[in-house]
Amino acid sequence: MTHAFDRALRALASTxxxxxxxxxxxxxxxxxxDGVSVSTFGALVASETISASDDVSSRIxxxxxxxxxxxxxxxxxxxxxxxxxxxxxxxxxxxxxxxEAVREHPVRAVFAFPIVFGPFPLGAVDVYxxxxxxxxxxxxxxxxxxxxxxxxxxxxxxxxxxEDDDVLADRSPFSRxxxxxxxxxxxxxxxxxxxxxxxxxxxxxxxxxxxMRQVAEEILxxxxxxxxxxxxxxxxx
Amino acid sequence: MTTDEREMRIVEAFxxxxxxxxxxxxxxxxxxxxxETCAEVLDVDAAGIMLANDDQELEVVAxxxxxxxxxxxxxxxxxxxxxxxxxxxxxxxxxxxxxEAPAEWHAFRAGALALGVRAVHAVPLRLRTTxxxxxxxxxxxxxxxxxxxxxxxxxxxxxxxxxILHERTLREHEVVRSQLQRAIGSREVIEQAKGVVxxxxxISIDDAFGVIRAYATDNRQPLSQVARSVVERRxxx
Numbered sequence: 001m002t003h004a005f006d007r008a009l010r011a012l013a014s015t016x017x018x019x020x021x022x023x024x025x026x027x028x029x030x031x032x033x034d035g036v037s038v039s040t041f042g043a044l045v046a047s048e049t050i051s052a053s054d055d056v057s058s059r060i061x062x063x064x065x066x067x068x069x070x071x072x073x074x075x076x077x078x079x080x081x082x083x084x085x086x087x088x089x090x091x092x093x094x095x096x097x098x099x100e101a102v103r104e105h106p107v108r109a110v111f112a113f114p115i116v117f118g119p120f121p122l123g124a125v126d127v128y129x130x131x132x133x134x135x136x137x138x139x140x141x142x143x144x145x146x147x148x149x150x151x152x153x154x155x156x157x158x159x160x161x162x163e164d165d166d167v168l169a170d171r172s173p174f175s176r177x178x179x180x181x182x183x184x185x186x187x188x189x190x191x192x193x194x195x196x197x198x199x200x201x202x203x204x205x206x207x208x209x210x211x212m213r214q215v216a217e218e219i220l221x222x223x224x225x226x227x228x229x230x231x232x233x234x235x236x237x
Numbered sequence: 238m239t240t241d242e243r244e245m246r247i248v249e250a251f252x253x254x255x256x257x258x259x260x261x262x263x264x265x266x267x268x269x270x271x272x273e274t275c276a277e278v279l280d281v282d283a284a285g286i287m288l289a290n291d292d293q294e295l296e297v298v299a300x301x302x303x304x305x306x307x308x309x310x311x312x313x314x315x316x317x318x319x320x321x322x323x324x325x326x327x328x329x330x331x332x333x334x335x336x337e338a339p340a341e342w343h344a345f346r347a348g349a350l351a352l353g354v355r356a357v358h359a360v361p362l363r364l365r366t367t368x369x370x371x372x373x374x375x376x377x378x379x380x381x382x383x384x385x386x387x388x389x390x391x392x393x394x395x396x397x398x399x400x401i402l403h404e405r406t407l408r409e410h411e412v413v414r415s416q417l418q419r420a421i422g423s424r425e426v427i428e429q430a431k432g433v434v435x436x437x438x439x440i441s442i443d444d445a446f447g448v449i450r451a452y453a454t455d456n457r458q459p460l461s462q463v464a465r466s467v468v469e470r471r472x473x474x
Contacts, residue, residue, distance in 0.1 A: 173296040174312040180425050181442050184432020184468065194429055194468060220432075220442060 005030050005142050012149040020157060023051035023150060024125075030142050031111075031135070033127050037061050038115070038150060040123035042076055044207055045158045050123075056105055060126055063101045070098035071112035072124035079121075081140055082112040086132040109133035113143045117151035118200045118226065118233040120207055122158070125150065152196070155203050162206070175213040182216035189226045190233055200226065200233070243278055247389060250274040254396050263459030264420045265427060267400045268299035269450075272372075275393055276301045279386045281374040283354070285311045286362070286397060287320060288370035290421050295324060295370060298424050303431075303446040310348040311373060314357065318345035320371045323359035327368045329387065332357040334379040355379040360390045362398045369398060369417055423461040430464035434474050448474050 008026030011018045018025065024036040037057035041047040047065045052058035064070035071082040074093060084092055086108055087099060102110075109129040115122045125147050135143070179201060186197035201219070205212045218224040225236040257267055272284040285300035285307070295315035297308050314320040318338075323330040332338055333356050338346040349357065356376040361368045372394040374382065382390065401420055427449070434445035452474055453463040466472045 172312065173290070173294055173315070174309055176425075177297070177308065177428050180428030181432040181435070184429035184434075185436045186432075187429070187468065188433040188436040191470070220435075 005146075008146055009149055012146060012153060015153065020050050020153075023153070024053045024057070025051075027125055027127065027143065027146055028053055030146060031127055031139055033129055033133070035060075035128040035130075037126045038123070038154075039065075039072065039126070040115070040154055040158065041065060041072070042121045042123065044120060045122055045154075050154070050157070056107065057126065057128065059105060060102060060107065060110070060128055063098060064126075067097045067101065069095050071095075071110045072126050075112035075114040075124045076116075076121050079114050079116065081114070081144060082110070083135060083140070084110045085134050089132075106130040111135060111143070113147040115147050115151045115154055117148075117155045117203060119235050120151075120155060120203045122151055122154045152199065155199060155206075159202055159206055175211075175216075178220065179212050179216045182219040185219050186226055190228050192233075204235075246274075246278050250278065250393075251396070254400070258396075258400060262400070263423075263461050264401055265299060265423045266453070266460040268397060268420075269460065271393055271397050271400075272299045272301050275372065275374060275390065279374060279382070279390055280376075281358075281382075282377045283307055283375040285373045285375075286370060287311060287315055287324075287373065288362070288401070288417055288420055289324065289368075291418065295320065296421050296424065298370070298420055303443045306352055307375075310345070310352050310354065310375075313345040313348045314359075314373060316344070318342045318349075319357045319359040320373050323361050323371045324368055327361050327363050327366075329361065329391065330359045331381060332359075333381045336379075349375070353377050356381075358382050358387070358390065360387075360394045362394050362401070364398050364402060369401065372397060423464070426461060426468055427464040430467040433467050433470075437473065 008030045011026045012023070023038045027036040028034060035054055035057045037049055037052040037060065039049045039061045049058050049061045052061065064072050071084060075082045082093065087102070087110060088108060091099065107128045108131050111127040113125045115124055125143065182201055183194055183197045186200055187194055190197065201212055201215050204215045204224070208215070215224060226233055227236045254271070268286045272286055275281065275284040283301045286298050287295040288298050290296050297311050300307060300311060311320070319330040319332045335346055335349045335355050335357060354375045354377065356379050358374040360372045362370040362372060372390060374390060402416055430449055431442050431445040434440070434448050435442050438445070438448065449463055449467065450460060453460045467474060
């Protein structure tokens with residue numbers, strides 16, 4: 001079990017071993033459910049299913065994109081897992097349109113885990129089961145960790161998709177220097193790796209549609225600060 | 238400084254550099270002591286060494302002051318100024334009076350004058366036909382560099398070139414490139430380390446460099462190694 005989890009975590013980190021289209025697979029392996037989808041949506045990124053293990057999974061995503069309600073939206077807006085063990089007999093959330101729409105599909109249990117990176121909401125992982133089902137606390141914990149690992153990848157993917165990435169990176173040597181300095185400040189603020197600190201700056205520039213240099217200068221003058229609360233990274237104001 | 242003192246200082250500087258080259262060294266550290274020696278023995282107010290990256294843009298790798306204003310002027314110079322011209326032609330370029338700088342150097346001229354720089358001299362870091370960067374000397378007073386000073390500047394530039402490119406690798410273009418990248422890469426880590434120290438101590442980025450340098454000197458460790466330890470959080474300054 002732990003072995004499968006470690007393997008899945010490594011797989012999510014490597015774009016070479018697991019292409020985006022196969023991102024749902026590590027979740028299937030660890031959670032031992034066949035129906036998993038990984039999708040991006042929310043304020044920052046376009047609504048899109050990156051990977052779905054089967055047709056029903058991708059249909060569940062489509063329904064939620066269309067209705068803008070359902071487990072994945074709840075997971076992302078609350079920043080916490082959504083665990084619906086039996087939609088039909090013991091619904092725990094109120095999603096009238098979603099519940100109605102999935103009635104014709106073999107969906108009894110639904111679980112959703114938010115995909116975030118730092119303070120950026122990026123999407124969710126949806127898991128469904130045709131029969132009522134439960135997840136052990138350990139499985140929930142592992143799914144949350146895997147979704148966090150996926151967040152790093154999803155953000156990189158969103159950044160890559162920018163038509164003109166110079167929007168973010170004013171590539172002059174002086175800007176790079178300032179960005180490296182800010183990377184140092186952020187990694188000290190959060191105790192994260194230089195790569196993650198850099199990605200946070202990039203994500204910030206992306207979210208605000210500004211340049212990395214601008215964000216870096218604000219980090220250096222203290223007007224943008226990151227703080228860690230529990231396991232969550234937040235922007236302090 | 239009297240002529241005798243200067244001569245003594247120059248002899249010492251070359252002896253130290255020769256020792257360093259024999260004993261194994263840290264490139265950024267070597268270049269840092271070179272710019273400091275230049276400023277001292279050549280009677281200039283600031284000096285900087287810039288190296289060309291993979292995109293043939295010049296990046297500041299060492300400078301007598303880490304103030305961002307100086308770095309910015311050096312970068313402007315690298316875009317259109319004596320430094321760029323020296324890099325492009327492989328010859329020393331003098332700008333004895335910045336107020337009379339040609340129109341196409343206007344951004345550099347404005348930056349230099351705002352910083353109180355009146356004269357600039359650029360000497361190429363050159364190995365036969367390959368120019369890898371420039372040594373730049375900034376003076377607060379207008380006027381040409383004395384011929385002997387220019388001669389010393391060229392000798393120091395040659396030492397810097399040898400320090401960057403190990404003698405045995407000179408024929409291999411790819412290796413030259415990778416060693417240039419390594420020198421520029423250590424600069425990246427130094428910038429990150431400045432950010433870390435600035436955050437942890439609540440001091441400015443400029444002051445943070447002094448703290449890192451002092452630690453490196455006190456503990457007889459190369460600057461790049463100290464910077465890496467700071468970024469990896471193995472030492473707290």
